[in-house]
Amino acid sequence: xxxxxxxxxxxxxxxxxxxxxxxxxxxxxxxxxxxxxxxxxxxxxxxxxxxxxxxxxxxxxxxxxxxxxxxxxxxxxxxxxxxxxxxxxxxxxxxxxxxxxxxxxxxxxxxxxxxxxxxxxxxxxxxxxxxxxxxxxxxxxxxxxxxxxxxxxxxxxxxxxxxxxxxxxxxxxxxxxxxxxxxxxxxxxxxxxxxxxxxxxxxxxxxxxxxxxxxxxxxxxxxxxxxxxxxxxxxxxxxxxxxxxxxxxxxxxxxxxxxxxxxxxxxxxxxxxxxxxxxxxxxxxxxxxxxxxxxxxxxxxxxxxxxxxxxxxxxxxxxxxxxxxxxxxxxxxxxxxxxxxxxxxxxxxxxxxxxxxxxxxxxxxxxxxxxxxxxxxxxxxxxxxxxxxxxxxxxxxxxxxxxxxxxxxxxxxxxxxxxxxxxxxxxxxxxxxxxxxxxxxxxxxxxxxxxxxxxxxxxxxxxxxxxxxxxxxxxxxxxxxxxxxxxxxxxxxxxxxxxxxxxxx
Ligand code: AHR
Numbered sequence: 001x002x003x004x005x006x007x008x009x010x011x012x013x014x015x016x017x018x019x020x021x022x023x024x025x026x027x028x029x030x031x032x033x034x035x036x037x038x039x040x041x042x043x044x045x046x047x048x049x050x051x052x053x054x055x056x057x058x059x060x061x062x063x064x065x066x067x068x069x070x071x072x073x074x075x076x077x078x079x080x081x082x083x084x085x086x087x088x089x090x091x092x093x094x095x096x097x098x099x100x101x102x103x104x105x106x107x108x109x110x111x112x113x114x115x116x117x118x119x120x121x122x123x124x125x126x127x128x129x130x131x132x133x134x135x136x137x138x139x140x141x142x143x144x145x146x147x148x149x150x151x152x153x154x155x156x157x158x159x160x161x162x163x164x165x166x167x168x169x170x171x172x173x174x175x176x177x178x179x180x181x182x183x184x185x186x187x188x189x190x191x192x193x194x195x196x197x198x199x200x201x202x203x204x205x206x207x208x209x210x211x212x213x214x215x216x217x218x219x220x221x222x223x224x225x226x227x228x229x230x231x232x233x234x235x236x237x238x239x240x241x242x243x244x245x246x247x248x249x250x251x252x253x254x255x256x257x258x259x260x261x262x263x264x265x266x267x268x269x270x271x272x273x274x275x276x277x278x279x280x281x282x283x284x285x286x287x288x289x290x291x292x293x294x295x296x297x298x299x300x301x302x303x304x305x306x307x308x309x310x311x312x313x314x315x316x317x318x319x320x321x322x323x324x325x326x327x328x329x330x331x332x333x334x335x336x337x338x339x340x341x342x343x344x345x346x347x348x349x350x351x352x353x354x355x356x357x358x359x360x361x362x363x364x365x366x367x368x369x370x371x372x373x374x375x376x377x378x379x380x381x382x383x384x385x386x387x388x389x390x391x392x393x394x395x396x397x398x399x400x401x402x403x404x405x406x407x408x409x410x411x412x413x414x415x416x417x418x419x420x421x422x423x424x425x426x427x428x429x430x431x432x433x434x435x436x437x438x439x440x441x442x443x444x445x446x447x448x449x450x451x452x453x454x455x456x457x458x459x460x461x462x463x464x465x466x467x468x469x470x471x472x473x474x475x476x477x478x479x480x481x482x483x484x485x486x487x488x489x490x491x492x493x494x495x496x497x498x499x500x501x502x503x504x505x
Contacts, residue, residue, distance in 0.1 A: 001491075002430075002437040004398035004413050008487075010424065010504060011445030013390035017418055019065040020350040021341045022380060022387055023124065025306065026115075027072035028107070029098040029359050030321025036357035036366055037115055038107045045369050049114055050106075054371045055357060056118045058364050062380045063387060066169060068124040068305055068352045069112050073097040073179035075171065076130030080140045083108020084159050097179060099320025109144065113165050122168060124305075124352070127199070129173030129191055129212065130181035138198035141170070146202040166205055169350070171305070172196055172242060173212035177221065180212060185224035188212060193228055196241045210303050210350075213246035214287065222247070222287045226294035240300055244349060247287055248306040250360075251277045251333050262311035262325040263462055267433045268406070270329055270461050273309070274431050275405035277333040278414075280307065281340045288347040301349030304341075308354045308361030308376075309333050322359045327464040328473050328495055330361050331375035331456060335429045335497045338383050339416040345391045353380075370467040378456050378475050382499045383427055389420035401437060413437055419504065424448060426500040430492035433461060441500070443487035448502035451488060453478040457496035 026032050041050045048056075070078045074097055082091045083105040090105040116123045125144075127137040142152035145164045153164075172195045174180045176188040183191070192211035199207055214221035222245065229240045252259055253273040260269060287302055311324045334353070341351055353376070354360045363377040394415045401413045412431040417424060430437045455478035463473050478498055481490045492498055 001435055002398060002401035002412065002432065004396055004401055004437060005440045005442050006415050007395040007397070007442045007444065008392050008417050008426070009445045010392065010419065010443055010448075012393065013419055014393055015346040015391055017342050017345045017386050017389050017391050018349050019063070019387035021338070021345070021348060022062070022064065022384065023066040023068065023305070023350050023352040024059075024064050024121070024356040024363075025068040025072070025352040025354050026356050027359065028070050028074045028078070028095060028103060029072060029355065030318065030323055031358040031366070032355050033107050038111065040106065048118060050111065051115050051118055052366075055364055055366065058371065058373060058377070059119055059356070062363065062377070063384050064119055064121045065387065066122040066124045066350070066352070067116055067119065067356070068126060068171070071126060072174055072306070075126040075174045076128050076132070076180040078128055079132065079136065080109055081136075084110060084155070098322075099318050110159060110161060123165070124169035124171065125167060126171030126174050127195070129176060129195055130179070134195055134198050137195055138200070141199045141207065142202065145205040164202070164205065168206065168208050169210065170199055170207045171210045171212070171246070172199070175215065175248065176212040177215055177218070185221045189225050189228040192225065193241045208244060209242040210244040210246050210305070211242040213303070216247075216249050217283050217286055219286050219290050222290045226291055226300070229294060229300055242300070244301040244303040246303045246305045247283070249280055249283055249304065250306070250308060250310045250354070251280070252310055259311050262314070262330070263327055263464055265329070265462065270433055271403050271405035271410050273329055274332060274336065275408045275410040277336045278410065280337060281343070284340065284344045284348060288344065291347060298347060302344075302347045303349060304351040306354040307337060307351055310360055324360060325464050326362060326365070326374035326376050327462050328375050328458050329461045331379045331473065331497060332429055332431055332461075332495065334361070334376045334379040335383070335427060336414050336431070338379070338386065339414045339427065339429070342386060342391050342416040342418065367467055372465045372467055372470050374465060375456065375463075375473040378473065379497060382454055382456065382475055382497070385420065385423070385425040385501065386416070386418045386427070389418035389425065392417040392419055392424070401432070403432060413439070422504050424502055424504060428492060428498045428500070430494060430496050432494050434494050436491050436493050438489065438491045440484065440489045441487040447505050448488070449505040451481050451500050451502040453481045453490065453498055453500045455493070455496060455498045457493050461495045
């Protein structure tokens with residue numbers, strides 16, 4: 001049986017793990033918005049002003065910190081004025097990226113802001129650079145955030161909203177290297193500077209402008225953006241044009257053309273997937289290293305605003321809707337990512353799973369009035385105590401905890417820890433498909449009181465939840481944690497995720 005020791009110095013807190021690393025993403029794609037978040041006021045499904053209440057309730061339990069909208073690729077063909085005013089009069093458009101379906105614009109700015117208020121989440125609005133204008137984006141910021149009297153403020157009031165909304169996170173385009181305009185890095189960086197200039201801070205509202213960044217390991221893109229980041233000489237006080245830059249990185253088990261089924265996969269596929277997930281660590285290190293060169297003081301944040309698994313769509317569903325099931329394998333991809341995010345907390349300021357409802361690696365799947373919590377949902381819930389906590393470095397020394405994953409080797413144990421308000425939370429994943437693993441937590445610089453542990457596992461990595469079996473993969477209390485001289489010990493079952501919570505004493 002693989003064995004490992006995890007050394008944790010309880011008295012050496014590291015950077016704060018921003019709550020925004022647990023961020024979300026809702027695109028006008030398939031059934032994410034329509035049928036997922038939004039059912040309309042006339043629906044028999046319980047709703048508030050058209051927003052689906054079971055989805056809101058499930059997501060509130062995750063303490064979701066922010067929600068990115070309206071895309072994705074959709075953001076760069078979205079024209080916000082089409083989505084305000086009386087719904088019946090809103091113009092329609094074709095959603096060319098996602099299934100070629102007609103978009104009726106019934107879910108627009110006011111509906112999105114109402115959703116964020118119901119969720120208790122900060123809005124993260126992604127503006128249109130690819131097919132929009134500087135003026136259009138500038139006026140959207142004014143419409144949302146300006147107080148007093150101005151043309152956009154009057155338009156907002158005419159549409160029923162007196163007060164401006166607080167909006168911090170603002171995306172300047174999406175994937176401008178691809179669906180957002182097929183630009184070169186140099187051109188995209190110039191546009192980011194131009195658009196950012198006209199996205200104004202009104203009153204107390206301070207925008208956190210996020211420039212469209214790299215795909216995966218395109219460090220050249222990040223370097224090009226970082227060279228353009230500063231506005232020296234254009235104002236008395238040098239500032240950065242944008243406060244964050246994005247990167248997107250999806251997890252697959254093989255090539256893009258052969259993504260495979262979400263639920264039917266071999267052990268080899270399983271290990272390849274987890275090895276791919278682990279590569280996110282290297283990619284974030286690469287981008288952070290480039291950013292350190294230009295911004296050693298870390299004024300600019302790295303924003304992984306799309307991450308998650310991408311499988312073939314479920315048989316019989318629209319290929320443009322990206323609807324996929326979600327198994328214990330997906331949950332372990334998520335738990336691995338969170339360990340990685342916690343290690344990168346000094347530079348990584350936000351991460352957004354793609355996507356929250358009914359699309360790609362979702363938290364919840366809906367079918368008519370039924371709602372299912374996915375295994376990934378449970379990882380977000382079990383880990384929510386890390387939000388805004390101080391990271392604790394985990395030094396993991398393992399024996400025999402390696403499996404072959406195609407040409408690569410996969411380390412099968414992963415962990416991270418944090419402390420907040422005198423409570424320590426430790427997350428542990430055993431990725432081995434067949435073997436349990438014994439882990440000793442060697443705690444130094446302090447001691448813990450009585451520990452409470454929870455476990456997420458199932459009989460096999462392919463296990464998933466359906467309306468008929470909604471709790472096939474669900475967390476349960478775990479009484480296998482034993483106190484030792486200098487810490488705790490536990491045996492993790494194969495393909496499992498566990499959390500241990502205990503007070504500092
Ligand atoms: O999340 C689905 C799509 O993936 C997004 O629209 C796009 O930004 C990315 O390519």
